[in-house]
Amino acid sequence: MQSKRSRPFLKWAGGKYRLLDKLSPHLKGTKLIEPFVGSGAVFLNTDFERYLLGDINPDLINLYQCLKKEKGKFVNYAKSFFTEENNKQIAYLDFRVEFNAGVKGRRRAALFVYLNRHGFNGLCRYNKSGGFNVPFGRYKKPYFPEKEMYHFIHHARKTKFVCDDFVALMNRSRRGDVVYCDPPYVPLSPTASFTSYAAQGFSYDQQVELAYRAKILANRGVKVIISNHDNAITRKIYEDAEIESFPVRRFISCDGSNRANASELLAIYQ
Structure with missing residues (x-):
């Protein structure tokens, strides 16, 4: 893990x-x-020889591919x-409206950055x-993450970005690789509402499938780490894994007083 941490350029x-402190001891290897790369916080703060980063959200991967390809030219455009x-x-x-009408390519990628920084609470x-x-955020002066985007460009040199599901990505692993999975979390309680950042959602069956795939990979010499809420559901799903549990403060909530x-x-x- 790098000595000086770098924040992602997307709010997420x-x-x-x-x-990162909890994950760091487990992220050792060459690839x-x-x-579920999300904002890339883990990728940006590790130093592997190679990376394969994927996500089911095509807008996210389109953005990362545009930024890697066009570098400073795209930063200036965004x-x-x-x-x-x-x-x-x-x-x-x-x-x-333009974004939802199906605009493509670099303009869609730049609009994704704009919407991320101008939308309410950085939601996707x-x-x-x-x-x-996501509704308008009403910020006095939204921050443009230029420095963070240039760090991303530098770190993306040894990275391949793909838009695909977790099964396809995990199937591309080889002995000695490290796979870190950060799926949409299970609800904290049976009555909790759950809105996925991807239109396809992420079901309980997919949570179970992810654990099943992780177990298979471990038997093939691939280390897999999965993060999630700690509750009765996840304890059952991950019953074949080693478990590390800890409290984490939740920062994104509609109710600012309820960020416990x-x-x-x-x-x-493994």
Whole structure:
């Protein structure tokens, strides 16, 4: 793990920046595979020889691929959206409509950065039809993460980004690789609402499938680490793994007074 930590350039619910101390001892090897890369907090703060980073969210992977390919040219293009005129609800909603109408390529990637930094609480949320539906955030002056984007570019030189599901990514692992999985967490309670950042969602059966795949890989010499809430459901799902549990403060919540500690765990298959 690097001595000086680097924050991701995207705001991201469930980002693992605050878990780096817990994860660090388990992330040793030549190649890291992340099937749920999210904001890339783990990738950005490790030093593997190679990376295979994937996610089911095509907008996220499109952004990362554009940034890796175009480098500073894309940074400058994305920065052009961060103006006083664009920091108004009417402009935000117009850009969101354009985004949901199916704009492609680098403009879609730049709009994704804009929506991420101007939308409410940095959420990335889609409705069942796949439409991005996060409301305007009303920030005085949204921060453009130029420094963080350049660090991402530097670190992405030895990285391959792919849009695919966790099964496909895990199947590409080989003996000696390390696989870190940060799936959408199970609800804290049976009545808790759960909205996935990907339109496809992530079901209980997929949580079970992920644990099953992890066990198979461990038997083939691939170390797998999975993070999730620590509750009765996950304890059952990960019953074949070594468990490390710890409290983590939740920072993204609609109710600012309700950002209490929640128990999380690492399930380690090796």
